[in-house]
Amino acid sequence: MREHRISLTVVTMALICVGIVMIYSAGCVNAMENFKDSLYYLKRHLLFLALGLAASAAVMMFDYRQMQPFARRILLVSIVLLALVLIPHIGKESYGARRWFKLGMFHFQPSELAKLAIIIYTADFLARKQDIIKNFWRGFVPPVLLMGIVCILTVKQPDLGTTVETAVVVMVMLLVGGARLRHMAVIALGGLIAVVYLVIKEPYRMARIVAFLDPWQDSRGIGFQLTQSQIALGSGGFFGVGLGHSQQKLFYLPAAHTDFILSIIGEELGLVGTLAVILLFIMLIWTGTRIIRHTHDAFGYFLSIGIVMMLGLQAMVNIGVSIGAFPTKGLPLPFISYGGSALIFHLAAIALLLNVSKTQDYKI
Numbered sequence: 001m002r003e004h005r006i007s008l009t010v011v012t013m014a015l016i017c018v019g020i021v022m023i024y025s026a027g028c029v030n031a032m033e034n035f036k037d038s039l040y041y042l043k044r045h046l047l048f049l050a051l052g053l054a055a056s057a058a059v060m061m062f063d064y065r066q067m068q069p070f071a072r073r074i075l076l077v078s079i080v081l082l083a084l085v086l087i088p089h090i091g092k093e094s095y096g097a098r099r100w101f102k103l104g105m106f107h108f109q110p111s112e113l114a115k116l117a118i119i120i121y122t123a124d125f126l127a128r129k130q131d132i133i134k135n136f137w138r139g140f141v142p143p144v145l146l147m148g149i150v151c152i153l154t155v156k157q158p159d160l161g162t163t164v165e166t167a168v169v170v171m172v173m174l175l176v177g178g179a180r181l182r183h184m185a186v187i188a189l190g191g192l193i194a195v196v197y198l199v200i201k202e203p204y205r206m207a208r209i210v211a212f213l214d215p216w217q218d219s220r221g222i223g224f225q226l227t228q229s230q231i232a233l234g235s236g237g238f239f240g241v242g243l244g245h246s247q248q249k250l251f252y253l254p255a256a257h258t259d260f261i262l263s264i265i266g267e268e269l270g271l272v273g274t275l276a277v278i279l280l281f282i283m284l285i286w287t288g289t290r291i292i293r294h295t296h297d298a299f300g301y302f303l304s305i306g307i308v309m310m311l312g313l314q315a316m317v318n319i320g321v322s323i324g325a326f327p328t329k330g331l332p333l334p335f336i337s338y339g340g341s342a343l344i345f346h347l348a349a350i351a352l353l354l355n356v357s358k359t360q361d362y363k364i
Contacts, residue, residue, distance in 0.1 A: 004294070011283045011287060012347075015277075016335050019045070019343075020049075022336060023042055023336075023338045024038075026264040027041035027256065028042075030251070030256065041338050045343070048339075052343050055351070059351035059352055063359055064303070064356055071123070072121060074120055075146065081114070082114055085110050086153070097159065098157055100341075114153075114166070115162065116310075116348065118166060119173070119306030119307060123173070123302035136183055140183045154166065158202070160199075164195065165331065169313060208222070212226065212328065224254075229263040232253055232260075233323065242268060245268060259328075260321075261336055265336075281319075285311070291353060297360070304356050307350075307353050314333075317329055
């Protein structure tokens, strides 16, 4: 398993290095305009990176199985934080969303903790309840109910993208854990109806769907972000216009250093750079699946599945949004996009995956 840990570490560090370079390149003009400091986003990103690496080091210092008895408490804390962030004057509101706690110069997003917490809880539940997982009320409803609480609180922020991501990850874990397909189908159908209702209910969500279907129909209105993303990717050609020479980051493409950073990579580094990033994520997922295959502890097995699924799904959705394959969702590209909470908890997730692999070696 040692070679798996080396591969995972190397791939993760490569993605982090890409993120450092591209956050400065994509965000320097915006930072200079808004904060009079072209290094503003880069300096904050490096600080978040240091905190994430410190958190990862702390995670690696103990046997991950020692965390299992505290799985329910970790989830409870995350649910409480999700509820508190919705309270005015406690949670910070920005652009109509209330998703953050403001702690001095830091903004903490509790939904990032909640995603990891529900994975830890579900892994613990599946490890303990394998004999009753096919029972609807005792084995299936409890994790789905807690998943529902997390999803309801997340969608109230509002954050439909994270809500759907959380639900999909948990449902995949339950499916692998042996849940009955008919039970899964009932919840999947209910979730689909809920998503359709939430899209229809909010005009801005419906506008995103319309923009996704034909962004060029209203390229200066609801389709602006997607068309600018496609312009960035298209203008990069095979080798790109050169690092730092993007035109779209000059206030044409919104969220250039966050959700649409891949578009700037495509413009500056071309198809070659874009495919290199995609290949790194494929390698990360592949290495993660190899760790899963060699994990014999039930808790570690399901925990690894949840982590790999979370990172892989988020990368796939972000890439899909950038190229116009999915409707616009505010999910950052793991390890590359600017965003403190996401970076810290994604690094902690990788550390848990490394911890699982290391512990399997010791067991052998």
